[in-house]
Amino acid sequence: MRRRKLLMGLDGEYMVIGIKDLAKLFAITIVSCCAVFVCSLFLNYNIDVADIKNAITTEQGLVMYDALVASGKVTAGVSGGCLVITTIIMLIFYIKNYIDSHGKELGILKALGWSRLNIAKHFWIFGMSVFAGTLLGYIGAMAYMPIFYEMQNAEELFPQLSPQLHFGLAILLILLPTLFFMLLSVAYAYLKMKNPVLHLLKEVQRVKVKSSKCENEDLPFLADLRKSTVRSRKIVVFFVSFSAFCFSAMTQMSMSMKDLASESFAWMIISIGLILAFMTLLMSLTSVIKANTKTIAMMKVFGYSQKECSHSILNGYRPISYIGFAVGTIYQYVLLRIMVDIVFANLSDMPEYNFDYKALIVSLVAFVLSYELILYCYSKKIGRQSVKSIMLE
Amino acid sequence: MIELKEISKFYGKGGSRFQVLKNLNLKIEDGDFVVILGASGSGKSTLLNVMSGLERPENGQVIYDGADITELSDDKLTAFRKHNIGFIFQQYYLLPNMNVIKNVRMGADLAENKEFEAVIEAVGLKDKRKKYPSELSGGEQQRVSVARALAKKPNVLFLDEPTGALDEETGRQVLDYVCKLQKQYGFTIVMVTHNLNIAEMARTVIKMNSGKISEIYTNETQKTAYGIGW
Ligand SMILES: Nc1ncnc2c1ncn2[C@@H]1O[C@H](COP(=O)(O)OP(=O)(O)OP(=O)(O)O)[C@@H](O)[C@H]1O
Ligand SMILES: [Mg+2]
Numbered sequence: 001m002r003r004r005k006l007l008m009g010l011d012g013e014y015m016v017i018g019i020k021d022l023a024k025l026f027a028i029t030i031v032s033c034c035a036v037f038v039c040s041l042f043l044n045y046n047i048d049v050a051d052i053k054n055a056i057t058t059e060q061g062l063v064m065y066d067a068l069v070a071s072g073k074v075t076a077g078v079s080g081g082c083l084v085i086t087t088i089i090m091l092i093f094y095i096k097n098y099i100d101s102h103g104k105e106l107g108i109l110k111a112l113g114w115s116r117l118n119i120a121k122h123f124w125i126f127g128m129s130v131f132a133g134t135l136l137g138y139i140g141a142m143a144y145m146p147i148f149y150e151m152q153n154a155e156e157l158f159p160q161l162s163p164q165l166h167f168g169l170a171i172l173l174i175l176l177p178t179l180f181f182m183l184l185s186v187a188y189a190y191l192k193m194k195n196p197v198l199h200l201l202k203e204v205q206r207v208k209v210k211s212s213k214c215e216n217e218d219l220p221f222l223a224d225l226r227k228s229t230v231r232s233r234k235i236v237v238f239f240v241s242f243s244a245f246c247f248s249a250m251t252q253m254s255m256s257m258k259d260l261a262s263e264s265f266a267w268m269i270i271s272i273g274l275i276l277a278f279m280t281l282l283m284s285l286t287s288v289i290k291a292n293t294k295t296i297a298m299m300k301v302f303g304y305s306q307k308e309c310s311h312s313i314l315n316g317y318r319p320i321s322y323i324g325f326a327v328g329t330i331y332q333y334v335l336l337r338i339m340v341d342i343v344f345a346n347l348s349d350m351p352e353y354n355f356d357y358k359a360l361i362v363s364l365v366a367f368v369l370s371y372e373l374i375l376y377c378y379s380k381k382i383g384r385q386s387v388k389s390i391m392l393e
Numbered sequence: 394m395i396e397l398k399e400i401s402k403f404y405g406k407g408g409s410r411f412q413v414l415k416n417l418n419l420k421i422e423d424g425d426f427v428v429i430l431g432a433s434g435s436g437k438s439t440l441l442n443v444m445s446g447l448e449r450p451e452n453g454q455v456i457y458d459g460a461d462i463t464e465l466s467d468d469k470l471t472a473f474r475k476h477n478i479g480f481i482f483q484q485y486y487l488l489p490n491m492n493v494i495k496n497v498r499m500g501a502d503l504a505e506n507k508e509f510e511a512v513i514e515a516v517g518l519k520d521k522r523k524k525y526p527s528e529l530s531g532g533e534q535q536r537v538s539v540a541r542a543l544a545k546k547p548n549v550l551f552l553d554e555p556t557g558a559l560d561e562e563t564g565r566q567v568l569d570y571v572c573k574l575q576k577q578y579g580f581t582i583v584m585v586t587h588n589l590n591i592a593e594m595a596r597t598v599i600k601m602n603s604g605k606i607s608e609i610y611t612n613e614t615q616k617t618a619y620g621i622g623w
Pocket of ligand 1: 388405413428431433434435436437438439441454483
């Protein structure tokens with residue numbers, strides 16, 4: 001496996017990203033596609049709608065117009081405040097974690113004498129998958145825009161809007177993220193390889209030997225394992241809790257939108273929110289598994305049961321993810337509350353917004369189901385692989 | 394008793410599919426000390442994996458005291474390994490984010506063995522007990538992996554090149570400890586090695602050649618770890 005990954009060279013050049021990893025790049029594409037789709041739709045609409053204010057003559061039209069602009073701002077603000085920021089953070093951590101977990105390959109290549117830049121530059125491919133995603137998202141939004149515009153003005157209270165192409169927006173939403181992630185990946189890999197070869201090869205995770213002085217020799221293996229998996233992989237811990245946060249915020253927010261925006265609109269946000277939420281959760285749990293497959297495989301060789309393995313390794317992340325979920329719930333409530341209060345403040349018939357318990361329950365159930373399902377599938381998958389293939393990965 | 398009947402194992406798919414183990418038949422008595430010799434790539438590690446239930450053969454049976462383990466479900470197979478098998482891998486496979494003590498306890502806890510400290514001392518790692526695998530030399534890692542398997546008090550101990558990374562002195566020490574424990578507990582040893590001298594310690598010697606057993610013989614007298622050449 002390793003050999004294939006390393007030798008998949010073009011013109012004698014070595015690549016660090018192999019075929020197997022393409023699936024993961026695809027996850028990045030989907031996530032960025034969703035985020036850009038929503039953003040371009042809203043931003044484009046808000047830009048276009050600003051141009052027609054002068055054309056409105058009736059009193060009723062103006063009121064409608066103000067309400068429309070306001071709700072546009074809420075949704076765009078939310079999609080900006082939640083979808084985009086979380087997507088960006090998610091992608092950054094995903095890429096960082098990916099590069100970190102391939103330290104060994106980087107070490108081998110560096111030991112063989114490849115220059116740092118020569119290896120690091122291959123990670124531009126992350127930028128490409130972001131590009132594919134943002135482009136798809138933008139094109140999708142463009143295609144959907146006429147329908148969307150018509151729906152927004154179903155009652156024909158003001159002149160018909162036709163979608164305009166805004167080049168600045170396209171650049172902002174397509175090229176900027178692409179460049180950002182491309183540079184980020186290459187730069188991070190480049191910096192990572194500043195580490196001495198041996199550190200990379202031995203995958204020295206700066207195990208905080210000092211801080212884990214609570215190292216209790218009397219602690220049984222399983223109990224210690226539960227503690228140390230969580231402790232030694234802080235980044236994965238953050239990743240998991242953050243993805244739970246995103247899941248909770250995105251799903252609940254999109255469901256609460258139903259009361260604040262038109263129905264078809266809400267459904268669109270809900271489905272995108274769900275896709276994004278599921279993808280982020282999938283990405284973070286993949287990192288959890290990735291960080292622990294070897295331990296699980298070795299434990300199975302020794303005869304620890306499936307239950308003991310998942311209990312002591314995967315369960316360690318469960319409390320953290322629920323905390324993330326709770327924080328996400330509060331976050332989306334506060335964010336929506338503020339948005340509604342500010343934006344709808346000078347509107348006479350301000351939409352009611354209260355905490356949406358139904359959304360909470362639906363979101364929680366969806367979360368628990370996806371979480372357990374993903375972990376279950378992974379532990380089944382580990383069980384099927386041979387020890388050798390796992391340990392040499 | 395371990396009995397292998399008509400074991401075949403294939404690797405690869407389609408055109409590149411080839412047979413690594415070719416209809417092997419073999420019987421190993423309880424408490425035996427078996428050494429497997431053979432050229433690199435002849436299928437020794439694969440045989441060990443199949444025998445210990447880490448891999449399933451495409452054909453044939455692996456029978457422990459009358460029960461065929463190739464028919465067990467994954468969970469049952471895991472439970473079987475828990476109670477019976479100790480394994481020392483050619484590549485050590487230690488848990489990187491656990492220190493020596495915890496790595497050994499991984500085996501010891503399964504057998505509720507409280508004397509893991511004694512095992513660590515016996516393989517000469519007493520003053521490295523708090524070190525992590527990345528801070529150990531290759532030979533030290535190998536000894537941790539030996540200690541981990543021994544602490545489990547298995548019925549059958551499989552060793553894949555357990556002295557490959559050890560110098561003569563440490564190698565003898567580790568083998569001597571393994572033999573001493575075997576006398577004490579009477580477990581079965583199946584060891585792969587490239588060191589022909591070690592074969593003199595065994596009761597049964599199996600020679601493998603490209604997936605087949607080419608020769609089996611029994612040593613009348615077994616030498617000790619300090620009695621063999623190196
Ligand atoms: N997972 C695998 N997929 C494909 N081929 C494999 C796999 N594992 C081993 N092989 C092949 O099977 C053959 C036997 O491998 P095995 O590891 O059993 O050899 P060995 O006798 O232990 O050699 P060594 O003494 O070098 O450790 C080799 O030719 C090897 O290339
Ligand atoms: Mg081998």
